[in-house]
Structure formats: structure tokens, C-alpha cells
Amino acid sequence: xxxxxxxxxxxxxxxxxxxxxxxxxxxxxxxxxxxxxxxxxxxxxxxxxxxxxxxxxxxxxxxxxxxxxxxxxxxxxxxxxxxxxxxxxxxxxxxxxxxxxxxxxxxxxxxxxxxxxxxxxxxxxxxxxxxxxxxxxxxxxxxxxxxxxxxxxxxxxxxxxxxxxxxxxxxxxxxxxxxxxxxxxxxx
Amino acid sequence: xxxxxxxxxxxxxxxxxxxxxxxxxxxxxxxxxxxxxxxxxxxxxxxxxxxxxxxxxxxxxxxxxxxxxxxxxxxxxxxxxxxxxxxxxxxxxxxxxxxxxxxxxxx
Numbered sequence: 001x002x003x004x005x006x007x008x009x010x011x012x013x014x015x016x017x018x019x020x021x022x023x024x025x026x027x028x029x030x031x032x033x034x035x036x037x038x039x040x041x042x043x044x045x046x047x048x049x050x051x052x053x054x055x056x057x058x059x060x061x062x063x064x065x066x067x068x069x070x071x072x073x074x075x076x077x078x079x080x081x082x083x084x085x086x087x088x089x090x091x092x093x094x095x096x097x098x099x100x101x102x103x104x105x106x107x108x109x110x111x112x113x114x115x116x117x118x119x120x121x122x123x124x125x126x127x128x129x130x131x132x133x134x135x136x137x138x139x140x141x142x143x144x145x146x147x148x149x150x151x152x153x154x155x156x157x158x159x160x161x162x163x164x165x166x167x168x169x170x171x172x173x174x175x176x177x178x179x180x181x182x183x184x185x186x187x188x
Numbered sequence: 189x190x191x192x193x194x195x196x197x198x199x200x201x202x203x204x205x206x207x208x209x210x211x212x213x214x215x216x217x218x219x220x221x222x223x224x225x226x227x228x229x230x231x232x233x234x235x236x237x238x239x240x241x242x243x244x245x246x247x248x249x250x251x252x253x254x255x256x257x258x259x260x261x262x263x264x265x266x267x268x269x270x271x272x273x274x275x276x277x278x279x280x281x282x283x284x285x286x287x288x289x290x291x292x293x294x295x
Contacts, residue, residue, distance in 0.1 A: 125193045148224070149231030149274025186224045186231065187198030 007104035014106040017091035026083050092137055096170035109135040112170060116140050119164040120178055124152050130185065140165065140176035146184040154180045198224055201231075201272060208267045209235045212260040215287055230277030233264065238287040257281050 036051075044054050053061070061069050096112055098105040117133030120142045124131070130145040142161060146152045157178040165176050202222045210217035215238050223234040239253060251259075261279045269276055 122191075122193075127193075127195065146229055147274075148226040148229065149272070149276060151229060151275060180229075182228055184226045184229045186201065186226055187196075 011097050011104050011106055015093060015095050015097060017093055019086065019091065022083065022086040029079075096135075096172065096174065098168055098170055107170065112168075112174070113140065115168075116161050116164060116176060117142055120144060120157055120161050123157055123160045125150075126152075135174060138172055138174060140174045142176065142178040143181060144178065145181045148184040148186045150184070152180045154178050196272065201274075204272060205233055205235065205264070205268060208271070209237055209260070209264050209281075212263040212267075213237050213257075213281075214240050219287070227277035229275075231272075231274045232277040232280075233268070234278075234280040234282070235264065236282040236284050238285045239283045240287045240289060243288055243290055253283070257283065 037055075039051060040053070040055055040058075043050055044056070050057075065073070094109040095106050096109065098107050113133040113135040116135065117131045118128075120133070121128050121131040121144075124144050124146075126144055126147060132143045134141050140161070142157070144152060144154075144157070157180070158176060161176040161178055165174050201224055205222045205224065206220040207217050209222065210220045213220070220235060220237040222236075225232040225234070239257070241253070261281050264281075265276050265279050268274065
């Protein structure tokens with residue numbers, strides 16, 4: 001494996017959750033069900049009494065379902081939906097890749113948010129405690145509480161923050177918006 | 189631009205407003221009470237102060253109370269904008285009592 005390919009693989013593993021835990025659980029459940037069905041089939045073939053229910057009774061119950069059977073089916077369906085979602089969703093870990101010539105760099109979204117918030121705070125001149133920033137996969141949101149009587153230009157602040165993000169070039173790309181709260185605070 | 193920022197505490201702003209209002213109304217600063225509030229991003233000012241006036245029987249010429257308080261409000265607004273560099277919203281002035289000064293006879 002070349003170094004570039006290794007880095008790509010490492011970055012991908014850092015950005016996305018592994019599906020191995022879900023796979024292990026799904027396969028263990030599946031094998032337990034298979035073992036149980038096998039046991040019941042064997043007991044029925046040998047003419048012995050069933051462990052819980054004979055295969056013939058089980059098929060009959062499925063053809064004319066009672067409330068309990070329907071409830072059980074619903075539970076199984078929900079478990080199935082959860083596994084489908086675990087398999088299809090990207091499993092993002094709240095991180096972004098930052099391109100670098102020599103290194104594989106992965107940054108937590110909270111760190112990215114702190115950096116963007118710091119830029120917006122210095123550009124706006126308010127106290128750091130009045131700036132709240134959050135970063136999701138493709139969006140960053142900065143909310144600034146202004147000082148009463150000191151108007152802030154949210155468009156200019158958004159442009160400043162976006163310029164900073166452009167210098168970092170996080171992947172996936174992040175679009176930043178700065179919101180100035182409608183009501184300010186009197187003291188500094 | 190120099191790195192860093194300027195912060196003015198609300199206490200400092202209040203005392204500044206009190207001093208300006210005292211000057212505009214010509215009463216001692218210690219008799220002026222000030223409340224500052226945010227008004228949709230603007231600085232709202234509420235001043236409670238006595239009104240300095242001459243005795244009711246006085247024959248000295250004077251403007252009406254409303255005229256003088258309006259002038260004081262304009263003065264507070266202009267001076268505060270200049271001193272504190274804040275955009276001012278409402279300026280409320282409440283006259284709590286009269287500060288009556290008998291003018292002295294010219295000897």
C-alpha cells in the first residue's frame with residue numbers, strides 16, 4: 001500500500017464509524033435464530049415434543065396471527081429497520097479532514113467550531129463568552145450577542161468567517177453563517 | 189489595527205450617563221439614578237432625577253418644565269453618543285421631585 005492510499009484509508013476510518021459492532025450483533029442474532037430453528041426441526045423430525053413450539057404450529061400461528069405474534073413481528077421489524085439504517089447511513093463521527101501535503105489531518109468539529117468562533121469573536125470585538133459556534137457536516141453556525149448600541153454587520157462577519165474556512169479547506173466543505181442576536185447585552 | 193478589544197462595563201456606562209444627565213439637568217450627580225437596557229440592539233437609557241427649579245413664586249424668567257426636560261434629553265443623547273460611542277435608543281427621563289433653589293437677592 002502506498003503512503004497516500006494508507007492516509008486515505010486512515011482518514012476514512014477516522015471520519016466514519018466502523019460497522020463491525022453492528023455486523024457482529026446482527027450475525028450473532030441470526031445464528032441464534034438459525035440454531036433454534038434447527039433444534040425445533042430436528043425434534044419434530046424425531047417425533048419428540050417441542051422446546052417451545054413445533055414448526056407446524058409456528059407456521060399456523062403466522063398464517064392466522066394473534067396479537068402477541070403481531071407485536072413480536074413489530075419488534076423484529078423495528079430491529080430490522082435499525083440494522084438497515086446502521087448499514088446505509090454514513091456513520092459520521094463529527095470530524096473533518098484538513099488537507100495537508102505531508103500528513104493525514106483530521107479535526108474534531110468542536111475544534112473547528114472553536115477556531116471559527118475565535119475568528120468571528122475577534123472580528124466583532126465582543127467578549128468570547130458572547131459567541132456560540134457549532135459545526136455540523138456541511139454547515140457552521142455562529143451566533144453573536146452584540147453589545148447594546150454597537151451594531152454588528154452579520155454579512156461582513158459571515159464573509160470573514162467564510163474566508164477563514166476557505167484557508168482551512170475542511171472536507172466535506174463547510175458553509176458558515178454568522179447570526180447577530182436581535183437583543184444585545186448592556187455591559188461589556 | 190491593534191489586537192485586543194475595548195470593554196466598557198455597564199457600571200461605568202451608568203455612571204457616565206449619570207454625570208451627563210446631572211450636567212444637563214444641573215443637579216448633583218449623586219441624586220441621579222440611571223438604568224440601562226437593551227432595545228433591540230440599541231442602548232436604552234432611563235434617568236430618574238430631581239428637577240432643579242426656582243420657587244413657584246419666583247418672578248425670574250424660566251422655560252417650562254417640559255421644554256427643559258426635552259432639552260436635557262437631547263443633550264444626554266448627543267453627549268452620550270459622543271462619549272461612549274454607542275447608538276442610543278430611547279432616552280426616558282423621570283422627574284422624581286423638585287430641587288428648589290431660592291435665588292439670592294443681588295446685593
